[in-house]
Amino acid sequence: MKHLLLLTLPLLAAGCGSSYGMKVPNSLVKKLPFEVRIELLEAENELALAVDKVDEANNEIDRARDNIRRAKDRQEAAEDEVDRATDEVSREVAKLAIEESEARVEYLRARQRLSVGLRDVSELARDCAFAKFELAKLTSARKAKVQGSEELDPKEYEEQVAECEAEVKSERAELAEEEKEEKAAREAWEAKKTALAKKTFDARASPYVENL
Template sequence: MKRTVKRVLPVLLLLAAACGPRYGLRVPDALVTKLPYESRIELLESENDLALAIDRVDEASNEILRTRDALRRAKTRQAAAQDEEKRAPDATSREVAQLAIEEARARVEYLRAKQRLNVAKQEVEALSLRCAFARFELARLEATRKAKVEGSEKLEPKKYEGQLSECEAAVKAGQATLEADSAQEKTAREGWEVKKSALAKKTFDARASPYVENL
């Protein structure tokens, strides 16, 4: 529990500062500190959900970095394949080099499509994190009002419920926009798989061809 709190609290402060008036409505900490131990335990589920949302944002960011590195390598391989074509000593070598160029180009196009999807996913996960923050604050409000903490009666539940509903609707809309990016990523990957198979078949007729680098 303590490890989760240590991780979540700094994020709460950052989110409150970043969100501003949008999805940034908070329950004063002074009220929460007055909660009895039993009420604090009831907050664990929403607190853990917030920690998981943080993990998903981190993973989305890491995937962007991994794809960026893969894209850089793919461009290097494309340039190398083009050089090989120029130095090809015979028709067979030239054909292999041309297939390698086509595979490299398809790989680059696929990775670009994947990166567009990655960025869109990161944006949705970041918004989902704000929703988790709003959900956590609503849970804090409900806990303070249930425990009849002095001052909690002045807070309006509808405002906290409203910011959560608005945020969840925005996430739903964001997820809907991912469909087009996902379709483009799938099409680009299938195109790359075709070029990769052609190159592998030409070079020792194996998926483990030394000319083909798997992602």
């Protein structure tokens, strides 16, 4: 059972500083019988997964930043090719490469904006998982009739979970516009990429076309 408690320690900070950080005193949790603590595993694992999703969201933002930097480099290289083009065909390919790289940058920026919004939602969802874990602790403590648990009102912990989940739903719905913009930007980029690929013999491995 020590493994369960040790696993929880790094996750306790998840609720700190949030509006949903109401906690059950550790002194009550320590009094829980072994068989009752086992019942907390599901809620604890849910919290661990929520924490991992925040990390994944942050990694996605970092990847988007790197991709934007690379796309800008490709755009500059394409612009240089226009000046170096010695015939009309080469010049047309270079211009298409510029259009493709510009569309790529716009798509990646839209994707990054969406990623930031999704990261914010995942952070809030993590706080909800924390609140659910605390509710599970209180439920277990009252079930085991741990002394002091009767002084805590389950309704307050239930309301904390309900309010948090409602906020997650609201914030997720507000991302609809960012999702629409990201989709439109991706379609615009895909069209430019297809046009460039066709001009370079429609080769999927064309040096002018790079997939993300």
